Amino acid sequence: MNSLDILILGLLVITTVYAIVHSNRGNGAFTISISLLSVLVVIQLFWKGFYWHYIPAYLQIGLLIIIVYVKMPSHRKLQHISLGVLLVVAMVPWAIFLPVPVLTKPVGKYAVGTQVFRWVDSTRTEQITQDPFDKRNVIVQAWYPARRDVKGTHSLYLDGLTNLPPKVSVLPSFLMDHYDQIDTYAVANATPAKARKKWPVVLFLPGYGAARAFYTSLAVGLASHGYVVFCLDHPYESAITQLANGKLATTIENFEQGAPDRLGFMKNRLDIRVADVQFVLNQLENKNSFTTTFFTSLDLNRIGIAGHSLGGATGAAAMAHDSRIKAAVNIDGTLYGGLPKSTVHRPFLLVESNKGEIGHFARYEAGNQSLFKHFGGGYRYELEDADHYSFTDVPLLLAPPARLLAGYLLSLGQQSTKTHTATVNLLDAFFDHTLSGNPSRIDAVANRYGSIVRKQITY
Structure with missing residues (x-):
């Protein structure tokens, strides 16, 4: 308001x-x-x-x-x-509902710019649609440090705002009539800040069914600390995204009715996501993918990955499969499927919501233990004030009374702004140490918050 x-x-x-x-x-x-x-x-x-x-x-x-x-x-x-x-x-x-929600403001020293890339992987047929001629699209939004004096129009929050379908996920689209007024704290196509050395890169993957837009607070926050963040949309799984040909793609769930727990379905979606990540890495290495010299300033020897829910588990799995990724953060994600047999010691961070309220899910715990074992240990922090949705922007779409009610009665997005700030600070400390080699300050960052607890790893 x-x-x-x-x-x-x-x-x-x-x-x-x-x-x-x-x-x-x-x-x-x-x-x-x-x-x-x-x-x-x-x-x-x-x-x-x-x-x-x-x-x-x-x-x-x-x-x-x-x-x-x-x-x-x-x-x-x-x-x-x-x-x-x-x-x-x-x-x-x-x-x-708020007509124009207010996102969590970034606190890093850089202003933020953003650009959207809509790529087509001509080597892969789209598995989710019925059209045999469909090629896999991967939509990527880059959030990057910009000059402090940058001026211009803020980026649009959500794809397709002028032509939304009747529903976006479970929400009626009329609720989003004024989402073009949301301040993303990022200027579209802004001039990048000059870097003393090349920028570290972080790929960010959304949760299952979520659009990349719902992680804008985290992406912008991390970019303000000096990272180029590539936030992916996975078409036909994302709530809504615009393809390279202008078409709006919404969620298609075509899992087999005989598999009510959807384990095979989720493993397949995770495998598609891993392939999406590898395609994006190939694009970053392909200088012809970009029409701006900005991307020559990316340090492709310092690539990290992070994600929420299925996105977090996918990021960790992608690091297990691809040596170009040097560090991974899983935010509250459950792993589906296995990992390569070889064990590769790489930095791994698990950031999780309060598990005391809902109990540890066996599959969630087993999956993350296998990740710790595969990567040779890592860090594990629990945000006691957070629930699974606190890491997203979704709670900020609600007015404060509804947000309070949803938080305490439905465990939907408690302390979301505080969670965003704490998570960005944890990720910044983790990647600053693992990608840039600076002294570790992860515990010091966690200790600033009385609600962040470092947990023992017992794989």
Whole structure:
């Protein structure tokens, strides 16, 4: 909510309460309040555009205007009830969804720029669609350090905002009508900052079914600390992404009905993701993939990978298969399938939500123990204030009352802003040590937060 929204809703509450409490509603103060409210609504409409959240408020203002000019003393009790009920209804939309959510602000020393690349892997047939001529698309958004004085338009939060399908994942798309106003804290196609040496690279993979957009807070935050972050969308698994030909691709789930636990299905999706990662690495090595000299400043000897949920497990699996990846972070991810037989000692970090609330899932624990064994150990930290969705932007799409309710009743996105900041700081410390060789400060970062606990690794 912006300051104008808060002012309008606050004035609406004050005016409505005044109308209910005082019988002399036609006095000057009441008339001025109604007039000011009407003017502010018109300003909002022309400045920010139509919000569906305001529909009950428009009705409330209309009723208040009628009360100013129409005297109906015999129906005063009905008026009071109508005003009270409509005021509650007018507040409900604002208590559930925000028209323009506010993301977690990056705190690194760099401004951030961003570019989107929509690549086609001509060597792979798309496995998920039914079209035998489909080639695998991989969509990558680069978030990178930019000059502090950079000016320009912030990047769009979500692909396809002007032409969304009726639903994006489980959310009606009309809720996202004004997501083009979300400040991503990154300027589209900004001039990159000059680096003293080449930039370290981090690939970031989203959770199953999630669009890359829902990890903008983490990606921008890490880029602000001096990394080039390539955030992937996996088409037909992502909630929504735009392909190279302009088509909007949404989730397709074609798992076999005879496999209710979907183990084979999830392993197949993880394998597709690993191939996507390897394709992106090939593209980064292919200088012809880019039309800007910025990508010649990437240090391809310092590549890390991170991801959330299935993305975290995929990143770790990708490192096990590809020696170009030097360090991996799994954020709350469950591994499906096996790993190569050879053991390669490489830096590995597991960042997890509070497992005390939901108990350790056997598959989650077994998968991560096998990763620790494969990589020869690593780091493991639990964020006691976080749940599985706290690492995403999704809780920030909700208004504070709904976010609080969802957090404590449904374990959906508790302490998300704090979780984003803590996770970015942990990843920065981990990659600074493992990719750049600087002294380890991971424990020191964790100790800043009373809610981060380092856990023993017992593989």
